[in-house]
Amino acid sequence: MAFTRAPGKHRRPSRTQRGTVRAAGVAALAGTGVVGSLAAPALAAEPAAAQTGLTPVVTLGDAVADRVDAQAAAQHEAAREAAEAAARKAAEEQARERAAEEAEQARAEKERAAREAERKRLNTFVSPIPGSYVSTGYKSGGAVWSSGSHTGVDFHAASGTPVQSVGIGTVVEAGWGGAYGNQVVIRMNDGTYTQYGHLSSIAVSVGQQVAAGQQIGLSGATGNVTGAHLHFEARTGSDYGSDLDPVAYLRAHGVNL
Numbered sequence: 001m002a003f004t005r006a007p008g009k010h011r012r013p014s015r016t017q018r019g020t021v022r023a024a025g026v027a028a029l030a031g032t033g034v035v036g037s038l039a040a041p042a043l044a045a046e047p048a049a050a051q052t053g054l055t056p057v058v059t060l061g062d063a064v065a066d067r068v069d070a071q072a073a074a075q076h077e078a079a080r081e082a083a084e085a086a087a088r089k090a091a092e093e094q095a096r097e098r099a100a101e102e103a104e105q106a107r108a109e110k111e112r113a114a115r116e117a118e119r120k121r122l123n124t125f126v127s128p129i130p131g132s133y134v135s136t137g138y139k140s141g142g143a144v145w146s147s148g149s150h151t152g153v154d155f156h157a158a159s160g161t162p163v164q165s166v167g168i169g170t171v172v173e174a175g176w177g178g179a180y181g182n183q184v185v186i187r188m189n190d191g192t193y194t195q196y197g198h199l200s201s202i203a204v205s206v207g208q209q210v211a212a213g214q215q216i217g218l219s220g221a222t223g224n225v226t227g228a229h230l231h232f233e234a235r236t237g238s239d240y241g242s243d244l245d246p247v248a249y250l251r252a253h254g255v256n257l
Contacts, residue, residue, distance in 0.1 A: 121168070121211075123254075124167065124212045124254075125167045126166055126213050126255060127166070128165075128196060132155045132161075132230075134153045134154065134257065135154045137150065137153055138151075138246055138247060151233055151243040152195065152246055153247060155232055156229060159219060159221060159228040160220070162218060163196055163216055164212075165214050166253075167253065169187050169188040170187050170207065170210070171184060171206050171207065171208045171216075172185050173238065174205050180223050181197060181222025181223025181224070182198070182220065182222045184204060192236060192244070194232070194234055195231075196231070197231035197233075198221060198230065199218060200220025200222060200228075204216045
């Protein structure tokens with residue numbers, strides 16, 4: 001009696017069909033990039049399709065998935081480390097820029113302070129005899145003066161009292177001055193001149209630079225005088241006859257008299 005196999009959808013695939021399905025599955029994985037060079041050794045190590053059916057394909061898929069996950073995790077960690085390194089580099093660059101800006105600001109402030117100190121030093125004036133007072137005023141009349149009037153002012157001072165330059169300047173005369181006795185004439189930093197007469201001694205020489213408050217000699221009674229004092233003049237030039245009001249001159253430079 002002959003038997004015929006009934007047709008039906010549950011018929012088991014042949015060996016050839018199973019092999020074809022497995023190959024197609026692997027090809028699909030390879031085509032999507034999931035199975036690359038990493039999958040090749042696994043495929044080589046798999047037993048023949050005839051022995052295991054579809055099981056090797058499933059095992060291969062799990063192994064590839066694990067490797068892909070590990071690779072993705074490694075890439076994520078590398079990206080995180082790169083981002084952190086970039087952030088550190090940016091922070092360091094910002095810190096360097098801030099430090100450079102602060103250094104530049106400090107340098108500019110230092111220069112500004114130095115300029116201000118120099119300006120103050122150049123513009124500082126003092127009284128020729130600290131604590132003294134004017135005993136004879138400017139333009140006072142009398143036969144004592146050859147011009148008929150006083151061309152300067154007299155500061156009260158006993159003989160031997162220290163006399164100082166009223167400001168920064170250069171000594172242009174230091175020695176005997178006739179009726180002025182021993183005198184010092186200084187060209188001031190602003191181009192004007194100051195004269196100190198009747199000194200008992202001189203402590204500076206021609207060409208010397210002097211500062212405000214620097215001692216230039218001692219008061220006395222040399223020359224045409226009736227007693228010890230300091231004769232002080234302010235002038236537009238170095239010679240007699242170019243006099244200015246000494247009190248107004250000193251007050252204009254911030255000296256209180």
